[in-house]
Amino acid sequence: xxxxxxxxMAHLLRRAGFGASRDELEKYLAMGYDGAVExxxxxxxxxxxxxxxIRRYHVEQSELRDLAGSAAYWMYRMISTTSPMEExxxxxxxxxxxxxxxxxxxxRSLLNQVxxxxxxxxxxxxxxxxxxxxxxxxxxxxxxNENHGTAVNENYGRELLELFSMGIGNYSEDDVKECARxxxxxxxxxxxxxxxxAAKDSIWPYGRIAWHFEYRDEDHDGGEKTxxxxxxxxxxxxxxxxxxxQESTARFLxxxxxxxxxxxxxxxAGEKVIGExxxxxxSSGYQxxxxxxxxxxxxxxxxxxxxxxxxxxxxxxxxxAIRMAGNYxxxxxxxxxxxxxxxxxxxxxxxPPSVEGWHEGLEWxxxxxxxxxxxxxxxELSNVKSPGVRSIIDRLEAGSKNGVIExxxxxxxxxxxxxxxxxxxxxxxxxxxxATRQGDLHLAGHQPGDEAEQRVGNMLRLVAATKEYQxx
Amino acid sequence: xxxxxxxxxxxxxxxxxxGIVNNGLNGRGFANPxxxxxxxxxxxxxLNRCDPARASAIRVGVCNLDEEYLREFGRGNGSGDGQxxxxxxxxxxxxxxxxxxxxYNHRVTVYDTGxxxxxxxxxxxxxxxxxxxxxxxxxxxxxxxxxxxxxxSRVQKFTDDGKFIAAWGSFGSGEGQFNLPWGVAVDGQxxxxxxxxxxxRIQKFSNDGEFLAAYGEPGYGEGQFxxxxxxxxxxxxxxxxxxxxxxxxxxLGPDGGFQLLLHGEATVSKWAEDYFASNPEExxxxxxxxxxxxxxxxxxxPYHVSSQTEPYFWGPVSxxxxxxxxxxxxxxxxxxLQVYRKR
Numbered sequence: 001x002x003x004x005x006x007x008x009m010a011h012l013l014r015r016a017g018f019g020a021s022r023d024e025l026e027k028y029l030a031m032g033y034d035g036a037v038e039x040x041x042x043x044x045x046x047x048x049x050x051x052x053x054i055r056r057y058h059v060e061q062s063e064l065r066d067l068a069g070s071a072a073y074w075m076y077r078m079i080s081t082t083s084p085m086e087e088x089x090x091x092x093x094x095x096x097x098x099x100x101x102x103x104x105x106x107x108r109s110l111l112n113q114v115x116x117x118x119x120x121x122x123x124x125x126x127x128x129x130x131x132x133x134x135x136x137x138x139x140x141x142x143x144x145n146e147n148h149g150t151a152v153n154e155n156y157g158r159e160l161l162e163l164f165s166m167g168i169g170n171y172s173e174d175d176v177k178e179c180a181r182x183x184x185x186x187x188x189x190x191x192x193x194x195x196x197x198a199a200k201d202s203i204w205p206y207g208r209i210a211w212h213f214e215y216r217d218e219d220h221d222g223g224e225k226t227x228x229x230x231x232x233x234x235x236x237x238x239x240x241x242x243x244x245x246q247e248s249t250a251r252f253l254x255x256x257x258x259x260x261x262x263x264x265x266x267x268x269a270g271e272k273v274i275g276e277x278x279x280x281x282x283s284s285g286y287q288x289x290x291x292x293x294x295x296x297x298x299x300x301x302x303x304x305x306x307x308x309x310x311x312x313x314x315x316x317x318x319x320x321a322i323r324m325a326g327n328y329x330x331x332x333x334x335x336x337x338x339x340x341x342x343x344x345x346x347x348x349x350x351x352p353p354s355v356e357g358w359h360e361g362l363e364w365x366x367x368x369x370x371x372x373x374x375x376x377x378x379x380e381l382s383n384v385k386s387p388g389v390r391s392i393i394d395r396l397e398a399g400s401k402n403g404v405i406e407x408x409x410x411x412x413x414x415x416x417x418x419x420x421x422x423x424x425x426x427x428x429x430x431x432x433x434x435a436t437r438q439g440d441l442h443l444a445g446h447q448p449g450d451e452a453e454q455r456v457g458n459m460l461r462l463v464a465a466t467k468e469y470q471x472x
Numbered sequence: 473x474x475x476x477x478x479x480x481x482x483x484x485x486x487x488x489x490x491g492i493v494n495n496g497l498n499g500r501g502f503a504n505p506x507x508x509x510x511x512x513x514x515x516x517x518x519l520n521r522c523d524p525a526r527a528s529a530i531r532v533g534v535c536n537l538d539e540e541y542l543r544e545f546g547r548g549n550g551s552g553d554g555q556x557x558x559x560x561x562x563x564x565x566x567x568x569x570x571x572x573x574x575x576y577n578h579r580v581t582v583y584d585t586g587x588x589x590x591x592x593x594x595x596x597x598x599x600x601x602x603x604x605x606x607x608x609x610x611x612x613x614x615x616x617x618x619x620x621x622x623x624x625s626r627v628q629k630f631t632d633d634g635k636f637i638a639a640w641g642s643f644g645s646g647e648g649q650f651n652l653p654w655g656v657a658v659d660g661q662x663x664x665x666x667x668x669x670x671x672x673r674i675q676k677f678s679n680d681g682e683f684l685a686a687y688g689e690p691g692y693g694e695g696q697f698x699x700x701x702x703x704x705x706x707x708x709x710x711x712x713x714x715x716x717x718x719x720x721x722x723x724l725g726p727d728g729g730f731q732l733l734l735h736g737e738a739t740v741s742k743w744a745e746d747y748f749a750s751n752p753e754e755x756x757x758x759x760x761x762x763x764x765x766x767x768x769x770x771x772x773x774p775y776h777v778s779s780q781t782e783p784y785f786w787g788p789v790s791x792x793x794x795x796x797x798x799x800x801x802x803x804x805x806x807x808x809l810q811v812y813r814k815r
Contacts, residue, residue: 051775052670052699052717055787056652057558059504060523062787063805065493069523108779112771119770189780190761196754204751205492205744206806207786210779212767333557333576336524 002420005029009036010419011307012296014472015261016040017084019320021388022395022417037296041122041289046083049076049331057331065208070107071339071349074114078319079328089288090117091315092260094349097132097164098357099141101350105201106194108210109137110350125253125286126244129165133236136188136211140198142355145191147184149221154180159355161243170248171228178225182239185220188213244286250278257291262301263309264361273298308422308471311364314345316472317373321380321464324418326388344372365470374465381418382461384453392417393456396443403444407435414459423468431462480731482710482723483815484799490516490539491808492743497529500541500743505802507702508809509564510794511585515542517570519562521804522549530556532570532583537798537811539742545587551577554589561655561790563609563617565632571617573606580606580619580634593634598624601636608656608667608702612679618656618664625650627666627681640681645671648683655714655790659705667700667713674703674713674724687711687728692718695730698774702790704799706814712791712799719774719785721801736778736785736801738810778805785810 009029013020017040020028028036054076055062060069061076078087099113113135120128132138133156139145142156157180162168188194188211196202197209225234228242243249254277255266263270276298277291284290295301312320318341322328328335339349346369347358358364383389396413397403405413411431415421423431435441438455446452463469494501506521514536522530531546547554557576565571568585579594580603594603604623611617616637617630626641627650641650651670658664662679672690674697677683688697698717705711709726721734740748748755763782771780778786787804794800797814 056654056669056699059506059521059787059804060525063504063523065523066525068525112776115770189765190763193754193757193761196757200751200754202751202754203493203495204747205741206738206782206808207493208779209763209782210776212765212771212780333524 002416005033007307007420007422008033008302012036012040013084014316014320015301015310016088016292016296018078018088018316018323019419019472021324021326021391023391033302034297037293040083040085041293041296043083043086043122046081046086048082049080049329053331058335060336063207064107064111065203067101067107067348067350068336068339070101070111071342071351072336073111074349075319075335075339075342076328076331078315079322085122086118087319089121090114091313092257093117093121093128095260095352095357095360096256097138098352098355099135099137100352100354103198104137104140105198106137106140106208106211107350108208112210113137114350122289122292123287125249125281125288126240128288129160129240129243130237132164133160133183133186133240134213136194136213139186139188139213140195140211144183145187145195147180147186149184149219152177152180152184152221156180157183163355165243165252166246166248167252170246175227178227178234179239181221181223181225182227182234183236185216185218186213186236187216187219247278250281253288254278254281254291257288258295259360261292262295262306264311265309267305269300269303269305273300308468310472311361312373312470312472313358313360313364314342314347314369314373315349317345317470318342318376321377324388325380325383325386326391327380327383327386329387341372341376345369345376370470373470377464377469378461381464382457384449384457389457389460390448392460393443393446393453396441396456397446400443403442403446405441405443407439407441408432410435410441410456410459414456414463418460418463418469421463421466421468423466427466427468431459431466434462435459481725482708482731484723484732484734484812485815486737487798487811487813488537488539489738489741489744489808489810490535490537491741491806492747493807494520495526497526498531498544502533502807502809503529503531504804505789505807505809506559506804507561507790508792508800508802509562509570510792510798510800511564511568512795514794515585516800516809517562517564517585518802518809519559519572521559527557530559532562532572532587534585541743543587545583547589553592554581554583556581560607561609563611565611565617566615569632571609571611571632573609573619575605575607575622578603578606580609580617580630591633593630594619600639601628601630601634603628607654610656610658610664612658612662612664614662618658620653620656620666622650622652622654622669625653627653627656627664627677629681638681640677647686648675648677648681650675655700655702657703657705659709660707665703665705665711667703669699669701672697672699672717674700674711674728676728685728687724688713692774694733695722695724697722702788702792702802704791704793706793706797712793714788714791714801716787716789717774719778719788721785721788721791721799734785734801734812736783736788736803736810738783738806738808741808782806 061073144156147153280294503520507519578596581592608620625643629637655667673688701716702714711724799812
């Protein structure tokens with residue numbers, strides 16, 4: 001019988017991370033739920049594959065000329081991190097503040113944006129919006145380099161309000177114009193040269209040149225502006241200070257966090273939690289970490305209702321399976337194929353489909369993507385040479401009587417060690433029937449890759465193909 | 473640009489930049505160069521590591537100081553005769569032979585300078601003569617081939633047809649121990665200098681492996697290193713180090729004392745001039761840009777500075793000397809060589 005503590009911790013780690021191997025789960029269980037929440041929310045000195053090793057073996061991830069190597073670089077980080085929440089919050093912001101490679105042709109700057117999400121993503125939302133507004137990838141993505149004191153381009157100002165903070169219906173067209181005016185002169189260094197290189201996808205003569213923020217006071221409209229009922233000679237910082245005071249901003253942010261970390265659908269009980277997160281937003285001075293703490297400690301989040309209430313996104317699916325299998329712990333040929341697998345499932349890192357990011361939840365699932373998801377996870381988890389799978393086999397043997405495992409136990413223990421994953425009775429009976437056809441499993445004296453081990457691999461493959469494995 | 477001690481015994485003048493990124497599968501330009509060799513006729517051989525998108529055309533390109541692109545050779549990506557997967561380094565031996573290490577195939581492949589595949593030797597393993605990730609390679613005055621056997625944490629010496637002669641080293645940070653070593657060079661007395669990459673130092677050995685000295689420690693200051701990758705020693709004993717993680721080159725005196733730093737000062741190569749001649753609008757914007765910008769504090773690491781400062785070294789992975797005292801610095805991320813000359 002799986003304890004509620006174990007199931008709850010696994011649930012937390014699916015949301016604040018990418019799921020957990022049993023070793024990882026036990027480490028967090030030893031902290032207790034409160035301790036685990038604090039550890040996850042306060043990443044300090046995270047361990048991950050060191051940059052020097054990545055750069056030594058992967059020239060493409062050092063230079064970052066192309067998209068494939070750049071996405072793979074982030075994959076390594078997600079796969080190897082000991083602070084999964086840091087990557088998860090970066091992924092959240094990457095989806096919300098969606099910035100794509102195709103228009104920019106500048107992966108280093110996109111990855112610098114992701115670094116910013118890691119650095120500031122759990123901190124003060126006002127500071128984060130300020131950093132976002134100064135982010136050169138975002139500036140070029142939404143044309144703020146074309147937003148001049150004498151010729152306003154509203155693109156960034158509009159999306160800042162509509163997609164990044166308040167949501168449509170909570171401001172006027174005049175507010176958009178005034179907002180845009182306040183961000184005139186916020187551009188990137190060597191903007192004209194970098195813009196032409198981006199537009200031409202120029203790598204010549206010596207490869208990419210990364211970007212940095214530049215403020216051009218002479219290009220800023222310093223005149224009086226009226227924004228959301230307040231009037232002054234506002235610059236961008238003043239606009240953001242007004243935005244973050246709005247209730248609509250609190251609701252927008254709380255809802256998006258809830259949908260990413262708690263459930264695809266907001267129920268009545270979910271609405272109550274969102275209200276609590278909004279209250280925390282104001283009482284904490286706009287701290288994202290505190291909002292998430294409120295969420296993770298809520299009765300709703302801890303209840304069975306919230307478990308498996310989200311469809312895993314492709315990043316969660318791919319990274320979760322690799323972490324469980326224990327693969328790619330060192331630089332290896334083929335990592336770009338893993339990030340490509342995510343792309344085929346509908347989520348290419350650094351290439352969101354538009355500024356609106358990805359449509360999540362059930363929209364992740366279509367027949368093509370489902371086949372990719374199942375095939376990928378099944379392949380990773382059925383390879384009995386993978387260290388994580390070997391660890392599962394060892395645990396199965398250690399928990400058996402003299403190495404003998406009855407078919408029902410084989411199904412239940414595999415479901416447990418891959419999650420624990422809760423499945424319907426129908427799903428469970430399919431797994432048990434499959435195991436029963438081959439009788440008791442004899443693991444005593446097993447050798448790498450032998451028939452007994454392969455039976456475990458086959459059961460893990462079958463679990464990876466269940467409907468329930470698609471859920472987080 | 474260089475930074476020197478108050479009374480350096482050596483001076484280097486910037487000569488020129490050779491190169492342009494090659495985004496295709498052949499022709500003029502470089503694709504993530506990892507090492508160079510220069511023959512007595514002044515032909516410059518550039519070992520292109522190539523990223524995965526261009527791995528099918530992994531190759532050696534040949535040019536000269538006048539920036540003429542002469543030819544290229546290789547048999548593509550793989551483990552067949554003459555093929556490569558992850559090339560690391562190259563050394564020019566007698567008989568116009570180029571010895572090229574491949575850290576994925578665990579072997580040394582030999583071509584002649586005309587581009588003809590001759591042989592390969594080495595098998596994966598940890599026994600005498602077996603290799604696990606061969607990296608740096610150098611040839612001493614007797615023709616013996618010194619190979620850095622990175623994952624076995626040792627240096628091995630072979631005859632030029634791959635027969636095992638000697639090995640030394642083990643994993644660790646003590647004298648004569650290594651942590652993922654990379655580049656190697658020999659001096660005029662056949663002493664062996666090894667870039668002890670993850671220990672951030674250069675170790676000097678006699679030709680038969682006796683530990684003589686270690687230079688450097690982890691850090692960003694003068695005489696300190698971050699992951700040194702390449703080393704060369706000139707006839708006077710000056711030691712040139714590709715201080716890769718610090719995105720710079722350091723020159724040490726024969727006693728290992730700091731002499732000077734190079735940060736790189738690349739100019740527009742002849743091939744780059746050709747590009748701009750046919751892209752005048754891009755050239756016009758470039759001419760009004762500041763290619764050495766001041767950067768925000770969070771981007772002030774050597775890697776980030778170099779990613780935004782085109783004239784500086786970015787990924788300076790190897791240093792090679794020619795017989796005229798010229799120094800060739802190969803930059804992986806910038807697909808070019810910056811050439812200096814000893815005054």
